[in-house]
Amino acid sequence: MERLMEFKMERQGLLEIGQRVTVTEGVLPSNYYYTIDPSLAMSGNFPFRERMLAREGVVRNIEKRPRGYYVTCAFEEPESI
Secondary structure, eight states: OOOEEEEEEESSSSOOOEEEEEEEEESSHHHHHHHETTTEEOOEEEGGOOOOOEEEEEEEEEEEEEEEEEEEEEEEEOOOO
């Protein structure tokens, strides 16, 4: 199953559409967050029940918005049991 996730990137040109990326998982007291290595973009917070298992994905879209650049990545996640 494909999972799409959005990351915020501060500067233009750090990633390209079609590029393969790896992510690192961070843990907060009640959430997870993900960072595209090496610290190129960061996701929002996700509750524990929405934890991502995949660590590699592909950049699908990069969009410029008033608050910065937003990167959409696709990850292959295993089916739920």
